[in-house]
Amino acid sequence: MRSQADGRKVRGERRRTEIIEATLRVIERDGVAGVTHRTVAREAGVPTSSITYHYATLDDLLIATLISCARDMATEVYWMIDRARSREGLRRSSDSTMGGPSAADEVSALLAEALGPRRGRTMAEYELYLLASRRPALRPAARRWLDVLTSMVRHDDEVAFRVFLAGIDGLLIQGLIDDEPPSAAELLPAVEYLLKPR
Amino acid sequence: MRSQADGRKVRGERRRTEIIEATLRVIERDGVAGVTHRTVAREAGVPTSSITYHYATLDDLLIATLISCARDMATEVYWMIDRARSREGLRRSSDSTMGGPSAADEVSALLAEALGPRRGRTMAEYELYLLASRRPALRPAARRWLDVLTSMVRHDDEVAFRVFLAGIDGLLIQGLIDDEPPSAAELLPAVEYLLKPR
DNA sequence: AATCTACCTGCACGATGGTCCAGGTTCACA
DNA sequence: TGTGAACCTGGACCATCGTGCAGGTAGATT
Structure with missing residues (x-):
């Protein structure tokens, strides 16, 4: 049956x-x-x-791949944000310097990982992302992970969060053309600056 | 002779x-x-x-194209930064609100142009840029325009400037998968936030 | 004028690409 | 057990690709 x-x-x-x-x-x-x-x-x-x-057709295959990839990306970044937030909350509640990694540390480590061991995957994601800009059929799938992420932030944070994501994208793309992938320590200043509240 | x-x-x-x-x-x-x-x-x-x-070989052709493209990009962004700076200086010296476009207005307009009329060109640039991440031979050319830009900022601004460029990259890439290219007005909040000093 | 050299092109070869389809297999159901 | 539909595959067709090369041309040199 x-x-x-x-x-x-x-x-x-x-x-x-x-x-x-x-x-x-x-x-x-x-x-x-x-x-x-x-x-x-x-x-x-x-x-x-x-x-x-x-x-x-090959386009269908790429669309399906992008959709699958977008789902992975979204969940991954979701947890990254989640962790960063809880750290931030911890940090604020306990006021000043304390042990344990800060949100910036956490994000920097993830970026370094994306540019080091997971470099190929990162390149693949941005290639698919860029392909979406050329083929309208791929755009909904490409937008999905952005939408998922922006939908889970408070409205008064929207602009700040969008700029944060844009900064992450930029740092990743710029890091992709380095001969040696940057270490988390090298990325830290930029990430700290990016996270610094206005 | x-x-x-x-x-x-x-x-x-x-x-x-x-x-x-x-x-x-x-x-x-x-x-x-x-x-x-x-x-x-x-x-x-x-x-x-x-x-x-x-x-x-085709690679040689792409390398030559990327080099030519990088030169154009560098000079273009150079003037953008230059204009933004003079506006900023003007704005600071005359303290508060005054007529004329702000630096954020100027940058937003350029981004809107890059995502609207010059969309194809923007896509081409990022495709070449991403191609450079896969073929080491292209990397020096791709890095050049970044180097040109970072070399013309004061050293105490380095991190801020790098984050600024990363943010621009991110906003452009995210804007590329919109069905309707965002207007300068839509981009303005993000650019203003990005330019806001810490 | 004769020659040389750098510059250029038409053409064809072998490889690889997307796509299609006739036919084979498996399995639920009558 | 028979049957039909869904599932799957080997193989072939035709277009396009990168590349190499024999040959042509135009200006420089002697």
Whole structure:
């Protein structure tokens, strides 16, 4: 009855997600330019025509990848903000200098990680993001993670939060063209300045 | 004698710059993915093999385009900063509210222009910029305009200026995925917040 | 005039790309 | 067990790509 149909569907979905994950790996390694039916198929270990079967066109595949990627990004940044906030709250309540990492420390560490070990992933995300600016079909997916983030801040903070996110974006993009990824310590001053209240 | 040889060389250089300009137009229209020997040749109105003759490989062509583009960007942002500064100086010296656009107005207008009429150009710049993060050969060219800009600020401003540039980058990139390019008025609050001194 | 050299181009080759489709397999259901 | 629909795949078609090269041209040199 249901279990069979679900098993069928689950298996179909599983292959789809495998393809998506393979696509993301290809983008991380070779960029969006390296995404072809054949490279993705080889990466996923599935026949070439399986890609065209599940995703009619390459654009569909990229859209699906971007959506999946956006979800990951949103949840990730969500937790980053959450942690930064609780630290900030702690810091304010206990007034002055105390042990433990500050919000700026936390954010700097995450940026350093995004530019170091997770560099490929960061590049992939911005490539997809930029691709969205060229193809309207991708824009809703690209906007989603921004919307998710902005929807969870108080309204009187909206501008400050938007500038904060813009600053993060800028620091990441500028960090991507460094030969050596910047350390958290090098990023700290900029992040501190960015977080400093007006 | 010299004049003849120079005339020859000038003509050669002229064709080269024509190819570069055509490449930039192609990137503005179709993105880096649309750059092929043939598309660029058609855009420039030259035979296909002329591209391979002047630029051994496509990478060389992209590098040359990025260098040319970086020079334009640097000079452009230079004047933006220059104007913003003089406005700021004027504003500080005459203390409070007065007629004329503020620095934030000026910057917002430029951002709105970059996201509106010059949208294609802005996309092209960021695509090249992101491409540089993947190909080390392009990085020096991509870093140049950042270096030019950071070299012309006083040292005690360095962090603030870097954050300012990062914020600009972020606002531009986020603005690129809007269906309707944001107006200067919409951008103004964020720019004002970004410019607000700590 | 003869020659040389740098400059340029048409053309074709091999590789790779997206896309399509006829046919095979699996599985719920009658 | 038969049947139909959903699922999947090997293989081929045609377009386009990067690249190399034989050959052509125009100005410089002798």
